[in-house]
Amino acid sequence: MCHDGSGEHPEAPEPANPTASRRAFSRLLLAGTGLAALSACAPEAARPTPSAAAAASAAATSAPVTATPSATATTTAPPAASVPASPAATAPETAPPARSTVKPRHSLTDPASPWVVVNKHRPLTPAAYVPAALVQPRVRLATSGEAALLNSTTAAAAEKMFAAAAGAGVTMTLASGYRSFATQTSTYNGYVNSRGQAAADTASARPGHSEHQTGWSFDIGDGGGACSFQPCFADQPAAAWAKANGHRFGFVVRYPWMLHDITGYYYEPWHLRYVGVEAAGEMKARGITTLEQYFGLEAAPAYR
Known part of the structure; x- marks a missing residue:
């Protein structure tokens, strides 16, 4: 969902380019459940080797793929090598926290609401929704065109967050922002034509099911340009x-580590979602990392 990937992320990845879909990585993890668990929980020395990951990748190619949730979906795919160590790998969020009892003060269905929840069970209404106020935030850009736009509320919060990060010596870039219904349709169809629908559903959100279309989400990159959408x-x-620190500005990492059975997407450390400082702060304080759990909604691992 990041371009949606990049789409949804990538965010701006090309569906026809397998090495550009972060969903390719999702398929790697799906095929090698044991490998993912080992990577997440085992000490460095015990993590899988490139050859083991390659074997898992081969298994993923031959095994059937099930559909997964909505959010944002297209990203550049990581090379089929071993799963790199990451902050998430040393501290995986494997045990879903208890659901919140929060009473929503904003709509969970209106796409103009900062609390709208979009996933594989909850499409946008209307499907071709367009945010009323799309603007280009004054931040460092790694994209252009519509992908450089956010709704005005998200843009203002992003400017503050990027400035704070810069003050801490960290350079962020906006790698993929808004994605229209038409763009998402083209992106998704590209995956279907090249891989089939089952595989496409693991790499790209179906049109009308992408967070990027709301203007409340965007993908970030690092100033050094390393590991984008990987x-x-x-x-x-x-x-x-x-x-x-994202919660201080109203942002959460929408697809956290090892909670794809709830969100429908594998870990996307680049995909941020604006929900407001109050909600993001409470989620951080209570250890609740998905919107589904925070609002007491059902898990959405696949399309119905």
Whole structure:
């Protein structure tokens, strides 16, 4: 969901380019559940080797793929090598916290609401929704065109967050922002044509199911440009800083580590979602890392 990937992230990745889909990494983890668990929980010396990861990748290619949730979906795919160590790997969020009893003060269905929840069970209404006020934030850009836009509220918060990060010596870039229904349709169809629908659903959000379309989400990059839309991005300064401090500006990492059975997407340390300082702060304080759990909604691992 990041371009949606990049789409949804990438955010700005090309569906026809397998090495550009962060969903390719999702398929690697899906095929090698044991490998993912080992990478997340084992000490450095015990983590899988490139050859082991390659074997898991081969298994993923031959095994059927099930559909997964909505959010944002297209990203550049990591090379089929071993899963890199990351901050998440040393401290995985494997045990989902108890659900919140929060009573929503904003709509969870209106796409103009900062608390709207978009996933594989909860499409946007209307499907072709367009934010009323899209602006280009005054931040460092690693993209252009519509992907450089956010809704005005998210843009203002992003400017404050990027400035604070810069003050701490961390350079962030806006790698992928708004994605229209038409752009998401083109991105998703590209995946379907090249890989089939089952595989496409693991790499890109279906049109009308992407957070990027709301203007409340965007993908970040690191100033050094390393590991964009790849698992190793979790180790980059921008990702680490955003995860630790994003809540102060109203942002959460929408697809946290090892909670894909709830969100429908594997870990995307680059995909941030604006929910407001109050909600983001409470989620941080209570250890609740998904919007589904925070608002007491059902998990959405796949399309119905």
